[in-house]
Amino acid sequence: MFLLYEYDIFWAFLIISSLIPILVFFISGFLAPSSKGPEKLSSYESGIEPIGDAWLQFRIRYYMFALVFVVFDVETVFLYPWAMSFDVLGVSVFVEALIFVLILIVGLIVMNSIEFPLFHRTTQNSVISTTLNDLSNWSRLSSLWPLLYGTSCCFIEFASLIGSRFDFDRYGLVPRSSPRQADLILTAGTVTMKMAPSLVRLYEQMPEPKYVIAMGACTITGGMFSTDSYSTVRGVDKLIPVDVYLPGCPPKPEAIIDAITKLRKKISREIYPDRIMSQRENRCFTTNHKFQVGHSIHTGNYDQGFLYQPPSTSEIPPETFFKYKSSVSSHELVN
Numbered sequence: 001m002f003l004l005y006e007y008d009i010f011w012a013f014l015i016i017s018s019l020i021p022i023l024v025f026f027i028s029g030f031l032a033p034s035s036k037g038p039e040k041l042s043s044y045e046s047g048i049e050p051i052g053d054a055w056l057q058f059r060i061r062y063y064m065f066a067l068v069f070v071v072f073d074v075e076t077v078f079l080y081p082w083a084m085s086f087d088v089l090g091v092s093v094f095v096e097a098l099i100f101v102l103i104l105i106v107g108l109i110v111m112n113s114i115e116f117p118l119f120h121r122t123t124q125n126s127v128i129s130t131t132l133n134d135l136s137n138w139s140r141l142s143s144l145w146p147l148l149y150g151t152s153c154c155f156i157e158f159a160s161l162i163g164s165r166f167d168f169d170r171y172g173l174v175p176r177s178s179p180r181q182a183d184l185i186l187t188a189g190t191v192t193m194k195m196a197p198s199l200v201r202l203y204e205q206m207p208e209p210k211y212v213i214a215m216g217a218c219t220i221t222g223g224m225f226s227t228d229s230y231s232t233v234r235g236v237d238k239l240i241p242v243d244v245y246l247p248g249c250p251p252k253p254e255a256i257i258d259a260i261t262k263l264r265k266k267i268s269r270e271i272y273p274d275r276i277m278s279q280r281e282n283r284c285f286t287t288n289h290k291f292q293v294g295h296s297i298h299t300g301n302y303d304q305g306f307l308y309q310p311p312s313t314s315e316i317p318p319e320t321f322f323k324y325k326s327s328v329s330s331h332e333l334v335n
Helices: 002-006 008-031 061-070 076-086 090-112 132-141 154-162 195-207 253-269 273-281
Strands: 186-187 211-215 244-246 291-295 305-306 322-324 329-333
Touching: 002 211, 132 253, 154 186, 186 195, 211 253, 244 253
Parallel strands: 186 211, 211 244
Antiparallel strands: 291 329, 305 322
């Protein structure tokens, strides 16, 4: 019995640490929004059926720097190259490492000597009243995780945001490579008929709530390919609902930041149940695109018409998007 009393803290910690994940799992099942669809739990790589065996064996040295960084600290990572070059450079390497450590110590002393008077300042009427919906919107707009999805040259402009010049981490954006960990997708570039089913599948796999930014003229209307291309989708909003349209060819990184800011403002004002009902009613399309017949300036048979009501968004073959019209040979459908 004495040993049991000695382990009271251990048993309490074990029970609490086991109950918290179980409670969070069941509570999220009741409160968290869910996107139920046939493609939600399907195992696809980048929206495409996997081909071959993807299992590869990595040597442990591949993870050496990452493990040293996690277990010890960032300064320890520099010890390995310092030790490898010590025999070549001699005492100068030791002096350089010592200077580096001294700079860190001086920075720590300076930071501890700075006083922050705002931390101890108290004001009247400091209680903030809000609603649960505003709190939920604030948490979503502060942690948008975009999916890395680029199909053409517009993605180069988006990739530049990750660097230190624009630094989109200040907006809470963390790029993700898996749709199950992302809640924002920027369709950057031309969307073709062959890529359209993969785009819809990735959108279905994203958890709710999810947002879409249509980036570039080719994504919004087809761009330069809208008049003479047999394989281009004339507007990504025919496939998935779009929240913000960002025109340009291509848009600058500053324009992307402006679009993200507008999306954050939109999220701050939205009521989530209304958004869910709107998405259920307009599952595929957010706008009705009207096509008109115009004279073609090109040779060849490029006559296609868009099917306005596809049967489902979960599994859409490329043949569902467009159909050929063999009866007309000198006209084409333009936006």
